[in-house]
Amino acid sequence: xxxxxxxxxxxxxxxxxxxxxxxxxxxxxxxxxxxxxxxxxxxxxxxxxxxxxxxxxxxxxxxxxxxxxxxxxxxxxxxxxxxxxxxxxxxxxxxxxxxxxxxxxxxxxxxxxxxxxxxxxxxxxxxxxxxxxxxxxxxxxxxxxxxxxxxxxxxxxxxxxxxxxxxxxxxxxxxxxxxxxxxxxxxxxxxxxxxxxxxxxxxxxxxxxxxxxxxxxxxxxxx
Amino acid sequence: xxxxxxxxxxxxxxxxxxxxxxxxxxxxxxxxxxxxxxxxxxxxxxxxxxxxxxxxxxxxxxxxxxxxxxxxxxxxxxxxxxxxxxxxxxxxxxxxxxxxxxxxxxxxxxxxxxxxxxxxxxxxxxxxxxxxxxxxxxxxxxxxxxxxxxxxxxxxxxxxxxxxxxxxxxxxxxxxxxxxxxxxxxxxxxxxxxxxxxxxxxxxxxxxxxxxxxxxxxxxxxxxxxxxxxxxxxxxxxxxxxxxxxxxxxxxxxxxxxxxxxxxxxxxxxxxxxxxxxxxxxxxxxxxxxxxxxxxxxxxxxxxxxxxxxxxxxxxxxxxxxxxxxxxxxxxxxxxxxxxxxxxxxxxxxxxxxxxxxxxxxxxxxxxxxxxxxxxxxxxxxxxxxxxxxxxxx
Numbered sequence: 324x325x326x327x328x329x330x331x332x333x334x335x336x337x338x339x340x341x342x343x344x345x346x347x348x349x350x351x352x353x354x355x356x357x358x359x360x361x362x363x364x365x366x367x368x369x370x371x372x373x374x375x376x377x378x379x380x381x382x383x384x385x386x387x388x389x390x391x392x393x394x395x396x397x398x399x400x401x402x403x404x405x406x407x408x409x410x411x412x413x414x415x416x417x418x419x420x421x422x423x424x425x426x427x428x429x430x431x432x433x434x435x436x437x438x439x440x441x442x443x444x445x446x447x448x449x450x451x452x453x454x455x456x457x458x459x460x461x462x463x464x465x466x467x468x469x470x471x472x473x474x475x476x477x478x479x480x481x482x483x484x485x486x487x488x489x490x491x492x493x494x495x496x497x498x499x500x501x502x503x504x505x506x507x508x509x510x511x512x513x514x515x516x517x518x519x520x521x522x523x524x525x526x527x528x529x530x531x532x533x534x535x536x537x538x539x540x541x542x543x544x545x546x
Numbered sequence: 547x548x549x550x551x552x553x554x555x556x557x558x559x560x561x562x563x564x565x566x567x568x569x570x571x572x573x574x575x576x577x578x579x580x581x582x583x584x585x586x587x588x589x590x591x592x593x594x595x596x597x598x599x600x601x602x603x604x605x606x607x608x609x610x611x612x613x614x615x616x617x618x619x620x621x622x623x624x625x626x627x628x629x630x631x632x633x634x635x636x637x638x639x640x641x642x643x644x645x646x647x648x649x650x651x652x653x654x655x656x657x658x659x660x661x662x663x664x665x666x667x668x669x670x671x672x673x674x675x676x677x678x679x680x681x682x683x684x685x686x687x688x689x690x691x692x693x694x695x696x697x698x699x700x701x702x703x704x705x706x707x708x709x710x711x712x713x714x715x716x717x718x719x720x721x722x723x724x725x726x727x728x729x730x731x732x733x734x735x736x737x738x739x740x741x742x743x744x745x746x747x748x749x750x751x752x753x754x755x756x757x758x759x760x761x762x763x764x765x766x767x768x769x770x771x772x773x774x775x776x777x778x779x780x781x782x783x784x785x786x787x788x789x790x791x792x793x794x795x796x797x798x799x800x801x802x803x804x805x806x807x808x809x810x811x812x813x814x815x816x817x818x819x820x821x822x823x824x825x826x827x828x829x830x831x832x833x834x835x836x837x838x839x840x841x842x843x844x845x846x847x848x849x850x851x852x853x854x855x856x857x858x859x860x861x862x863x864x865x866x867x868x869x870x871x872x873x874x875x876x877x878x879x880x881x882x883x884x885x886x887x888x889x890x891x892x893x894x895x896x897x898x899x900x901x902x903x904x905x906x907x908x909x910x911x912x913x914x915x916x917x918x919x920x921x922x923x924x925x926x927x928x929x930x931x932x933x934x935x936x937x938x939x940x
Contacts, residue, residue: 372937381843382933401931402848409845416936420840424555433552437845479844 325356327390328411328487328519329378334387336373336542347373349542350387355487355521360513362533363523370542371523372491378521379412379489380404392486410440413480417492419472421464427451427475428460431482438483447482454478454508470501477508481518488512490522494529506532549850553857556830564862567826571866571912574815576873579908580881580898581812583874585805587899588885592797595893596790598736600678601646601763602772604788605632605779625650627758628785635782636762641775643767646674649749650760653720658707667741668718670749678765682738687712687729694747697728703739705730716742721752736894797891804888819866820919827859827923838927839935852928859920860913867912871905 336348347370355361355378363371376382380391381404389397392411396404413434421430431451435442451460454474464472473493480488490509494502506529512518513534522529530536537544557564607626633647649670658664673689676682685705690697698716700708705727710716714727725744733739750756766775776787831838838851874881878898886892 376933376937379843381936401842405842405845405847408843414840414843416840420836420936422552422555422837422841424559425552429551433841434844436548437841437850439845483845 325358327354327356328392329353329355330388330390331374331378332388332390334374334377334384334389336370336377336382337385346542348377348384351542351544352387353378353537353544355519357486357519358513358517359519359521360509360532360534361521362530362536363521363539364525364527364530364536365539367525369539371539373542374539375489375491375521375523379414379487380407381414409438410483411486413483413485413488415473415476415480415488415490415493417495419464419469419476419496421472421475421479423464426461426463427456427467427478430464430475431478434479435482438485440483442482442484446484450478450482453481455504468501469497470504473497473501473505474508477505481512485518487519487521490520492524492526493522494524494526502526502529505529549854550857553854554861556834556854556858557861560830563826563829567822567862568866568869570822571819571863571915572869572873574812574819575867575870575908575912576877577815577870578812579871579874579900579904580877581805581808582904582908583878583898583900584881584885586901586904587895587897588801588893589798590899591893591895591897592794594895595736596794598679598681598734598738599763599790601644601765602769602790603764603766603775604790604793605636605762605764605785606760606788608784608786625652625760627755627760630757630759632782632785633759633762636764636779639775641766641768641771642764644674644678644765646678646763647672647746647759648675648761648763649746649755649758651749651753651755653718655719657719666719668749669741669743670746671743672746675743675763678763679734679738682734683732685730685732687727690728690745690748693745694751695728695745696723696725696748697745698725699729699731699743700727701731701739701741701743702733704742707740718752723752739894800891801889816915820915823859823862823916823919824922826862827855827920828926830858831855831923831927834927835930835935835938838930839932839938842930842932843936848928851930852924855924855927856917856920859923860916863912863916863919864909867909867915870912871900871908874908875900875905 331351331353333350333352334348335346335350338345338347351374363374365371373382377384377389380396384397387397388395391407394407396407399407422433425433428447428451431447435447451457454477456471456474456478459467459471464475467475494505497505509520510532513520522533524530539545607628609626630647637645651668652665653668654663655666656663658666672693685702690699700710708716710727712727712729715724716727717724731738750758766772772789776789779785779787841851878900882897885897
């Protein structure tokens with residue numbers, strides 16, 4: 324039986340939009356187990372990103388219970404949530420979000436420094452090599468292609484050896500060739516290194532590579 | 547990858563904006579340092595000028611005592627004269643250590659200042675003048691050959707300006723007299739450097755001021771007797787006694803209103819610069835909201851973000867402060883010349899004195915300015931919730 328890393332029990336998140344209350348997540352229950360590869364799919368506005376933010380301990384919940392890495396994080400404040408994220412969760416975003424004044428290597432080093440994880444220059448070099456950016460490690464983000472930027476973002480997310488990778492539309496801004504490179508990296512990391520991956524995507528091909536596909540509609544996971 | 551490196555690299559994102567902000571601080575700090583330097587330099591120079599006059603009291607003809615003292619110090623028209631008999635009456639007072647009679651006269655010289663014309667200051671003296679100024683030495687030549695000789699002793703700068711050496715002849719415009727240079731003094735760093743000295747009797751004869759004086763300088767044996775001495779001379783008709791301490795106080799009062807005004811302007815400039823820094827850093831924070839969110843997602847604490855933004859502000863301020871100090875040093879001559887034109891009396895010596903201590907204080911001030919100016923932008927940045935920052939605009 325695989326270890327449960329993150330458990331959501333009837334988790335809800337609501338937003339006020341003028342007079343209206345939007346139920347972004349409505350009593351969602353989910354278990355993210357070690358070594359799993361989960362794809363959240365669904366139309367825009369179905370609540371995928373909100374669920375990712377909650378699972379990634381970036382956002383708080385309004386009701387329900389959320390447990391991450393053995394700690395009840397349901398009522399934690401941001402100053403506490405950051406300690407849960409450090410070293411446990413890595414993030415990737417659709418628009419890469421690299422620090423554009425730093426080189427690839429410096430971006431990855433920053434990821435390591437902020438996570439407070441023990442690491443060495445060798446670890447930085449190793450992860451840059453894993454994503455195939457060794458020859459480009461001294462380049463700034465603006466000198467890289469979209470695919471290279473996303474691989475740099477992946478290296479930054481993984482340098483602290485997190486237990487879970489949370490990726491929000493990681494291929495959303497990539498062409499098919501670069502998307503394929505990301506699919507392959509995810510698959511390899513999941514199968515060879517046992518990295519747990521939760522990805523929100525509109526990309527059917529990426530979703531198809533996941534072990535578990537979770538479809539969302541109107542803030543709920545549907546069978 | 548340290549947070550310090552991240553902060554420094556952030557400043558290079560918008561180089562022109564950062565440079566303009568640094569320049570704004572540099573100008574404000576430069577003005578403030580120059581003004582503070584002027585405060586110290588002017589007082590020191592004035593004190594040195596007064597000390598090097600060699601006497602504590604000046605007896606002049608009745609009139610505005612401070613105007614008379616200022617005119618004695620720097621020359622100019624409108625001098626009042628008193629009878630030489632006053633000197634004869636007080637010279638034997640037992641309380642006097644040294645006493646010297648003076649007759650100052652100014653003449654417009656059309657050849658001065660590259661043909662634009664200017665005043666030449668002549669002073670009639672007798673040997674007692676040098677007894678009051680033991681630091682005055684001859685560079686060449688020596689004292690006049692006779693008490694009424696048609697000779698002149700040149701102050702160091704006067705000799706340089708006139709390009710004259712001992713034995714040369716010098717034409718005195720206005721009175722159409724030609725005098726022989728008897729000697730040239732070494733530099734004293736006082737107004738004496740620019741004066742042409744003549745025997746007292748020669749000046750009296752040349753300008754038709756027989757038995758007239760413009761002032762009598764007095765040094766007492768005991769400085770504590772000044773007040774009593776002044777009181778005793780109160781009944782002497784047609785004269786007044788001015789202490790050099792009063793002269794200093796009055797001249798400082800004359801410039802103090804200008805000082806208050808300029809200091810206020812400089813402080814406003816500093817305040818505007820601080821607001822500029824806050825604005826620049828806030829803009830930078832707003833532009834980087836998403837990035838700050840990502841840094842937090844990656845594990846940055848509130849304090850990490852606060853430190854980065856605070857450090858950026860401090861670096862901008864310190865750079866501005868250092869540049870401002872440099873600017874003040876480089877502009878010292880320019881400021882000095884400008885001040886000399888504007889002030890009623892500009893003493894000789896360095897009017898703007900920028901010391902290492904002043905520069906250190908300015909730099910410490912800019913660090914404090916950075917610490918203060920950075921608090922709000924750093925607080926705003928560090929308070930951003932990561933999820934709100936990352937999803938901003940989506």
